[in-house]
Amino acid sequence: NAGVTQTPKFRVLKTGQSMTLLCAQDMNHEYMYWYRQDPGMGLRLIHYSVGEGTTAKGEVPDGYNVSRLKKQNFLLGLESAAPSQTSVYFCASSYGRSNTGELFFGEGSRLTVL
Amino acid sequence: GDSVTQMEGPVTLSEEAFLTINCTYTATGYPSLFWYVQYPGEGLQLLLKATKADDKGSNKGFEATYRKETTSFHLEKGSVQVSDSAVYFCALSNISGGGADGLTFGKGTHLIIQP
Numbered sequence: 171n172a173g174v175t176q177t178p179k180f181r182v183l184k185t186g187q188s189m190t191l192l193c194a195q196d197m198n199h200e201y202m203y204w205y206r207q208d209p210g211m212g213l214r215l216i217h218y219s220v221g222e223g224t225t226a227k228g229e230v231p232d233g234y235n236v237s238r239l240k241k242q243n244f245l246l247g248l249e250s251a252a253p254s255q256t257s258v259y260f261c262a263s264s265y266g267r268s269n270t271g272e273l274f275f276g277e278g279s280r281l282t283v284l
Numbered sequence: 285g286d287s288v289t290q291m292e293g294p295v296t297l298s299e300e301a302f303l304t305i306n307c308t309y310t311a312t313g314y315p316s317l318f319w320y321v322q323y324p325g326e327g328l329q330l331l332l333k334a335t336k337a338d339d340k341g342s343n344k345g346f347e348a349t350y351r352k353e354t355t356s357f358h359l360e361k362g363s364v365q366v367s368d369s370a371v372y373f374c375a376l377s378n379i380s381g382g383g384a385d386g387l388t389f390g391k392g393t394h395l396i397i398q399p
Binding site: 226270 | 315
């Protein structure tokens with residue numbers, strides 16, 4: 171039972187390069203989320219989706235884009251990476267809304283922007 | 285906006301000691317409250333939750349009670365083990381208060397248990 175899978179797990183980019191992080195879940199969850207985790211900051215919500223074809227901005231959306239073309243996948247894109255985007259990125263999914271349901275997290279993707 | 289404040293640590297205890305990690309929150313309405321745990325190299329896992337005032341969440345010997353009068357959700361365990369060493373996050377969801385979906389997290393408390 172895979173749960174939530176993130177790829178890649180590690181990536182090093184140069185400033186200005188682009189990349190896409192892929193999140194896949196096999197639990198048929200409606201809701202999916204992208205968070206970033208920085209030292210001393212906890213986790214902060216970047217974007218989220220309440221269902222296939224929908225996306226919404228979270229707390230720190232600038233510099234990121236997302237897409238949810240298929241229910242099981244949630245993609246996070248960086249069009250022009252900046253050193254401030256060096257972070258660990260976590261994807262999560264849930265069956266119901268966050269106030270009642272449990273969020274299931276992936277193992278994280280560590281991104282370094284030089 | 286909504287926020288969660290928790291002691292950051294690191295908190296270092298000896299095995300079998302009593303644990304308290306303080307968590308307070310600021311939110312309108314009636315948020316749901318959660319504790320998540322992150323073991324080294326892993327993603328976060330739900331430890332326990334409480335969805336209304338005076339509810340007590342419990343799991344694996346950990347407990348936390350939703351105290352609306354003090355806006356707190358402190359995590360406690362009577363006797364910690366080395367395997368409890370991890371980072372603990374307090375979090376809230378405030379959809380009922382008009383907040384966006386998703387969780388608002390505290391900064392995390394690094395717990396170290398020594399044999």
